[in-house]
Amino acid sequence: MKRNRREFLQHGGVLLLLTGASSLAWEHVAAGEPEAAPGYDETAHWWAMAIDIERCIGCGNCVRACKAENDVPLEPFYFRTWVERYAVPAGDPEHPAAESPNGGFDGFPPAAPGEGIKRFYVPKLCNHCAHSPCVQVCPVGATFETRDGLVLVDKNYCLGCRYCVQACPYGCRFIDPRTRTVDKCTLCAHRLAKGLTTACCEACPTGARRLGDLKDRKDPIHRFLAQRPVHVLKPHLATGAKVYYAGLDGSVR
Amino acid sequence: MSRSPSPSAHLLRMALLFAAGLVVFLAVRALLVPQGFGRYGHYRPGAAEENRARPLHHAGEAACADCHGDVAEAKAPGPHAGVHCEACHGPLKVHADDPEAVKPALPAVPALCLRCHREDGAKPKGFPAVDGSHGGGEPCLGCHKPHDPRIS
Numbered sequence: 001m002k003r004n005r006r007e008f009l010q011h012g013g014v015l016l017l018l019t020g021a022s023s024l025a026w027e028h029v030a031a032g033e034p035e036a037a038p039g040y041d042e043t044a045h046w047w048a049m050a051i052d053i054e055r056c057i058g059c060g061n062c063v064r065a066c067k068a069e070n071d072v073p074l075e076p077f078y079f080r081t082w083v084e085r086y087a088v089p090a091g092d093p094e095h096p097a098a099e100s101p102n103g104g105f106d107g108f109p110p111a112a113p114g115e116g117i118k119r120f121y122v123p124k125l126c127n128h129c130a131h132s133p134c135v136q137v138c139p140v141g142a143t144f145e146t147r148d149g150l151v152l153v154d155k156n157y158c159l160g161c162r163y164c165v166q167a168c169p170y171g172c173r174f175i176d177p178r179t180r181t182v183d184k185c186t187l188c189a190h191r192l193a194k195g196l197t198t199a200c201c202e203a204c205p206t207g208a209r210r211l212g213d214l215k216d217r218k219d220p221i222h223r224f225l226a227q228r229p230v231h232v233l234k235p236h237l238a239t240g241a242k243v244y245y246a247g248l249d250g251s252v253r
Numbered sequence: 254m255s256r257s258p259s260p261s262a263h264l265l266r267m268a269l270l271f272a273a274g275l276v277v278f279l280a281v282r283a284l285l286v287p288q289g290f291g292r293y294g295h296y297r298p299g300a301a302e303e304n305r306a307r308p309l310h311h312a313g314e315a316a317c318a319d320c321h322g323d324v325a326e327a328k329a330p331g332p333h334a335g336v337h338c339e340a341c342h343g344p345l346k347v348h349a350d351d352p353e354a355v356k357p358a359l360p361a362v363p364a365l366c367l368r369c370h371r372e373d374g375a376k377p378k379g380f381p382a383v384d385g386s387h388g389g390g391e392p393c394l395g396c397h398k399p400h401d402p403r404i405s
Binding site for chain 2 (some may be wrong): 014017018040042054055056057058059060061065068069070085087107108109110111113119120121141142143144145146147150152153154155156157186189190191192193194196197199202203204205206207
């Protein structure tokens with residue numbers, strides 16, 4: 001009798017533990033859906049950007065507009081997008097000189113004179129790679145690719161380990177000094193959800209930067225990709241970058 | 254008289270310990286893993302929504318044309334047709350939301366024009382760029398109207 005009661009209590013206790021724990025777990029597993037941005041269907045878009053090097057004038061409007069729109073710190077170390085000026089000596093494309101004074105925020109000073117040097121501007125930003133190395137290395141799932149093709153950062157989840165900052169081959173990620181988490185270009189996801197274009201494209205005076213929706217058949221980016229010889233940065237890394245450059249010189253890193 | 258323990262009693266104890274440990278692990282995991290994590294991928298769907306909920310600072314060209322249609326018409330035939338309003342006037346969502354409360358101020362004109370049009374050796378071919386000798390020192394607005402800068 002004594003043993004039967006002990007056994008009963010033991011088994012009963014285990015059952016109680018299981019029931020209590022599982023009911024607690026179930027509550028969280030079965031809890032509600034996250035609210036979607038009203039009216040914005042992620043699956044209907046696949047965002048990309050078309051950059052025309054032959055139109056970029058290095059005015060820096062994009063850099064200023066991005067910093068204003070996205071509350072980026074104004075110090076010269078933090079850029080979601082920036083412009084570089086290349087000077088490629090004739091006959092030596094393997095050794096270009098690139099400069100980016102304050103990311104192009106204040107424009108560029110007149111270039112030092114030189115014979116036979118090819119100069120041009122290259123705006124750079126997060127390429128929102130389809131096979132993103134930064135998403136691959138994040139240990140906690142704080143950076144991710146959305147169903148509409150944007151690579152975003154979960155600031156509440158990011159540890160600040162900086163693995164993704166190392167992993168990005170384009171150098172587009174940085175640590176926000178105020179939150180000590182990772183920040184980067186979001187392709188103005190908050191504007192795309194409302195049907196507007198990105199701040200950098202809005203500010204670009206020459207149409208060098210153009211947002212494109214690859215899922216929209218009528219989007220001009222399709223004509224851009226078909227008619228211009230387009231490249232992505234660092235194609236040998238097969239990141240699936242979705243920022244397409246037309247007129248890109250081979251010396252651009 | 255105590256019975257000798259059954260040959261597999263120790264296995265049962267271990268199994269129960271593992272089961273209890275597994276249950277505790279699942280309960281703690283359920284508490285710590287955010288809702289919806291893993292629904293669309295290895296991330297928290299709320300994070301995408303948070304990114305989309307940020308405030309806007311640029312209104313967009315279409316918002317300006319609502320009230321300033323005359324300017325949009327003046328711009329359309331000229332070379333500044335593709336230059337959006339906020340490219341020169343700065344982010345003005347606050348003005349678009351409450352036009353009377355916030356009046357935008359235009360930055361100083363020669364500096365504004367030179368931001369794009371100053372010759373620096375790297376402009377693309379065919380882009381109108383000027384240096385200090387242009388206009389003989391006259392102010393830009395002496396000859397050019399900013400919305401349609403063609404000289405008529």
